Amino acid sequence: MNKAEQFIQSRLQERADKGILRALSSTNFPIDFSSNDYLGFARSAELKIRTATTLGQIPHYKNGATGSRLLSGNHNFTEETEQAIANFHQAEAGLIFNSGYDANVGLISSLAQRGDTVIADELIHASLIDGARLSHANRYTFKHNDLNELEAKLKVAKGNIYVLIESVYSMDGDIAPLVEINKLCHQYQAQLIVDEAHALGVFGDHGVGLVQMLGLEHEVFARIVTFGKALGCHGAIVLGSTNLRTYLINFARSFVYTTAAPIHAIAAIHSAYQMLIKTDYTTKIKSKITLYLNLLKDSNIPTIQSTSAIQTVLFNNSSEAKAAAQSLQIKGIDVRAILSPTVAEGKERLRICLHLFNSDLEIKKLVNELKTLKHE
Ligand SMILES: Cc1ncc(COP(=O)(O)O)c(C=O)c1O
Structure with missing residues (x-):
């Protein structure tokens, strides 16, 4: 192995040892609480048709x-x-x-x-x-x-x-x-x-x-x-x-x-x-955010206060955050763990994105699952 390959190998090993080696995955789970597609435009049939019409002109x-x-x-x-x-x-x-x-x-x-x-x-x-x-x-x-x-x-x-x-x-x-x-x-x-x-x-x-x-x-x-x-x-x-x-x-x-x-x-x-x-979609997305926050109220889940479509559940380390994400994914809920160095060590988290297309039932299911997670 030449010196450059040795360097690459050792940096990757460092990350693997800390449990924070990044890897691509194309696995998606049915209930999306992970993407930044807040308004559902990425999956919108209307947007596809409008784009085709615009291109036609x-x-x-x-x-x-x-x-x-x-x-x-x-x-x-x-x-x-x-x-x-x-x-x-x-x-x-x-x-x-x-x-x-x-x-x-x-x-x-x-x-x-x-x-x-x-x-x-x-x-x-x-x-x-x-x-x-x-x-x-x-x-x-x-x-x-x-x-x-x-x-x-x-x-x-x-x-x-x-x-x-x-x-x-x-x-x-x-x-x-x-x-x-x-x-x-x-x-x-x-x-x-x-x-x-x-x-x-x-x-x-x-x-x-x-x-x-x-x-x-x-x-x-x-x-x-x-x-x-x-x-x-x-x-x-x-x-x-x-x-x-x-x-x-x-x-x-x-x-x-x-x-x-x-x-x-x-x-x-x-x-x-x-x-x-x-169309003004903001009232509808706000109602999803409000529902989520109301359901979470009175639980002692550690979060960062937010009124936006981005919500967090905090953990003390990457293995806890990863285990939490996996336990939700097994239930079909797409939530990803955000690890260091993307966030500070000790502030690893689940990053939850709320969308216009998330049904109230899905949000309730998510919060119920969040309430079962362990934070050591
Ligand atoms: C705050 C902020 N700025 C900029 C970017 C980069 O935007 P893009 O994904 O279009 O490169 C992102 C997305 O990752 C972001 O969250």
Whole structure:
């Protein structure tokens, strides 16, 4: 075995010894409490039909984009879709990236320069962390949702300051104190960047997201909205000023140096937004969340408080969390364990996603099973 193979082997062995070796699995269980398909769009027959109809109206569309957006891969329809999404979110402009990961990496790494400061909530998504790592800026984190720590970091920050948060945290499901963070950002002339991946479709009128629900759309510097969760599609958009859009077209390497998304992906995104515009699903998804929380009330199951579609059940270690997930899966309930290093050691958990399509009976069955789990 050569040195590189030895290195690979030893890193994998380390993970296996700790019981946290990741592996792909295509097993799905009948009752979905795991996917990010909050509104059921990924499985929606209506979305399939709408997408096909939209595609039918685009003459001679190609299977592949054939190049990057700056070369042969741009299309009027993509630009029209970007503007329509920006309008829905009351932003001046938007630029579509091939994924939320690409959007965050491209945005942060291109914006923050040497001498600037990036201050991030300690629980932000890996894609934002990677974007900050790729920049040459000074990087700080603050304790999750802790305004005092954020202010302390803002006081010593230099250059252009960027504060990175999620409106709904992907692994905890809790919500950022957006109004207060926005206030601090204004006080210290920092630019607030909000990842709305898990707020779209769930918060605000017609699921516009938490930033708009709080009327902060003209306050924040940029928003990232991803299409792979409630929208049931793939890709993401960065929302901000027209100048920011032009800047990203010029400097965001994950936008410039990649083949554009194909038109059928854009048609699906366009059609999914039409569905959000046509129907407000938020009351219905809220009723599912409320039912779950009510059923859980008075049990002493350890959770993180959340009013979003993401709920948690905490364990002390990965083997407990894995055993809990397995015991639910045997009963046909698809719930996954989230282990370190995705979450901190000792904070391993079941991550439960509630969906529009989960029947009340399914939610009751889930909670009954959760009540039988052991937490040592
Ligand atoms: C908060 C957050 N931001 C960004 C992403 C990345 O989005 P995508 O899956 O489209 O790459 C995710 C999804 O994993 C996420 O949870």
